[in-house]
Amino acid sequence: MKIRLSVFIVAILITTGCSHIGLKSGPDQSNTGKTESLYNKFIEGNSPNIAQLNLFFSQMPKGGDIHHHYSGSIYAENYLDWVEAADCRIDKNTLKIVKAADVKDSTCCLSVKQLRSDLELYSKLLTIWSDKDYRNHYHQQLPPDLNFFSTFSYFGPISKNHKEGLMILKDQAIGENVSYIETMISSVGYSYQDNSFDENAKKATSPEAVVRLLDELTLKIKADDKFLKKINDFIGEIESAHRGIDDDRFMMRYQVYASRNATPSAVFSSLYAAFLADDKFNLLVGVNLVGPENGLVALADYNLHMQMISYLRDKFPNVNVALHAGELTLGMVPPKDLKFHISQAIHIARVQRIGHGVDLPYEEGALELLQKIKEKSVVEINLTSNEFILGVKDNEHPYLIYSAYDIPLVISTDDSGVSRNNLSGEYVLLAKRYKPGYKTVKKYVFNSIKHSFLSQNEKVLLTNSLDARFAKFEAEMARYYDLLQE
Numbered sequence: 240m241k242i243r244l245s246v247f248i249v250a251i252l253i254t255t256g257c258s259h260i261g262l263k264s265g266p267d268q269s270n271t272g273k274t275e276s277l278y279n280k281f282i283e284g285n286s287p288n289i290a291q292l293n294l295f296f297s298q299m300p301k302g303g304d305i306h307h308h309y310s311g312s313i314y315a316e317n318y319l320d321w322v323e324a325a326d327c328r329i330d331k332n333t334l335k336i337v338k339a340a341d342v343k344d345s346t347c348c349l350s351v352k353q354l355r356s357d358l359e360l361y362s363k364l365l366t367i368w369s370d371k372d373y374r375n376h377y378h379q380q381l382p383p384d385l386n387f388f389s390t391f392s393y394f395g396p397i398s399k400n401h402k403e404g405l406m407i408l409k410d411q412a413i414g415e416n417v418s419y420i421e422t423m424i425s426s427v428g429y430s431y432q433d434n435s436f437d438e439n440a441k442k443a444t445s446p447e448a449v450v451r452l453l454d455e456l457t458l459k460i461k462a463d464d465k466f467l468k469k470i471n472d473f474i475g476e477i478e479s480a481h482r483g484i485d486d487d488r489f490m491m492r493y494q495v496y497a498s499r500n501a502t503p504s505a506v507f508s509s510l511y512a513a514f515l516a517d518d519k520f521n522l523l524v525g526v527n528l529v530g531p532e533n534g535l536v537a538l539a540d541y542n543l544h545m546q547m548i549s550y551l552r553d554k555f556p557n558v559n560v561a562l563h564a565g566e567l568t569l570g571m572v573p574p575k576d577l578k579f580h581i582s583q584a585i586h587i588a589r590v591q592r593i594g595h596g597v598d599l600p601y602e603e604g605a606l607e608l609l610q611k612i613k614e615k616s617v618v619e620i621n622l623t624s625n626e627f628i629l630g631v632k633d634n635e636h637p638y639l640i641y642s643a644y645d646i647p648l649v650i651s652t653d654d655s656g657v658s659r660n661n662l663s664g665e666y667v668l669l670a671k672r673y674k675p676g677y678k679t680v681k682k683y684v685f686n687s688i689k690h691s692f693l694s695q696n697e698k699v700l701l702t703n704s705l706d707a708r709f710a711k712f713e714a715e716m717a718r719y720y721d722l723l724q725e
């Protein structure tokens with residue numbers, strides 16, 4: 240009887256196949272096959288196993304994070320360390336940084352040490368300097384997009400400590416198996432104001448007229464003594480901050496940006512400086528426009544900005560451009576503003592990568608546009624950012640359209656310090672919501688190197704490194720798979 244019972248138990252184990260978490264022995268028993276089975280198990284059903292997905296994606300090599308803002312990616316806790324090191328104070332009422340020498344009334348301001356001992360105020364500061372706790376408890380709230388963009392005015396004054404900031408970002412990246420970051424570091428810091436250009440550019444009735452005006456403005460900028468000096472100073476600063484960043488585990492490159500909510504001459508001069516700096520210095524690999532795309536100026540001048548980028552692309556054919564485009568949704572702006580941003584970024588500015596691309600479903604000729612994006616561009620998907628700033632999530636997000644149309648996609652963080660996420664978290668969210676197959680997830684990871692603005696040789700280097708990292712990861716996950724079956 241004893242023997243018969245054991246045979247019966249063995250028979251049950253064989254027929255049910257697996258363990259308490261219910262893994263089935265699939266036909267593919269390779270490390271990749273077992274990793275895929277594990278992943279499929281974690282995402283199945285209406286309630287995917289988030290704890291297991293957190294473990295899975297924290298370990299998984301993630302290649303590059305290529306839609307990444309330098310100052311928005313550093314956590315408020317780090318910024319407070321810098322405030323302390325600079326011996327600055329925090330105004331108790333505004334929660335802004337105040338230089339110690341500017342403190343008139345000592346009762347109005349706190350040192351960081353004092354702030355940290357006032358738990359209520361410290362917690363409040365974290366909610367103002369980032370998106371922390373926006374959803375899970377009530378406090379005096381700005382609209383989400385304003386809350387997000389206003390965080391930069393709090394930590395902005397202390398954020399220029401590039402050397403230390405880059406090291407923090409590198410450590411965070413290595414800690415979650417990210418091997419490359421392409422960060423939007425800053426503008427060159429050059430601006431040229433020309434009121435007559437601003438008036439005429441708005442009245443220009445043809446692309447040719449805009450080009451003539453841009454030619455004239457270019458001559459004025461070139462004649463400005465400050466122009467080249469600012470560019471050379473900026474390059475020197477990045478070169479110095481970058482020392483010690485690249486090694487055999489990690490690489491960082493930089494996009495230079497212009498703010499889109501400034502006068503036309505200021506936007507163009509800043510863009511021109513960005514293109515020229517990028518053309519001169521190999522660590523600078525791309526140009527972008529930043530700032531709220533729903534800002535009054537950004538909306539009013541969008542077409543003009545696309546013509547400026549087109550003009551500069553002709554002058555600097557080797558400079559790459561990624562662009563925040565279509566970071567808008569219905570209800571946020573009037574419907575007319577949802578019709579053309581991605582389209583003009585592709586057709587006029589000829590950008591290589593689209594940042595966000597959320598307004599796609601509302602764009603005029605969306606189906607033809609999808610085909611064009613597929614042929615000419617790549618979309619950078621930022622799920623957490625889109626959910627917070629735009630309120631676009633789950634089955635409203637055009638990820639569903641882009642993936643169905645097989646558009647090249649990359650998964651990125653945008654501003655992980657403000658959003659308090661990381662790249663692993665973005666993959667968890669992707670897997671939980673949309674359940675892409677493991678092969679598709681891997682494709683996104685390799686896309687982040689393939690569609691980065693690295694040189695061809697650097698891409699080969701990082702792709703080989705990714706292959707080796709995946710082999711190691713899948714061997715570990717195969718062991719985990721076996722353990723869960725015991």
Ligand SMILES: [Zn+2]
Nearest residue numbers: 308563594653
């Ligand atoms: Zn962004």
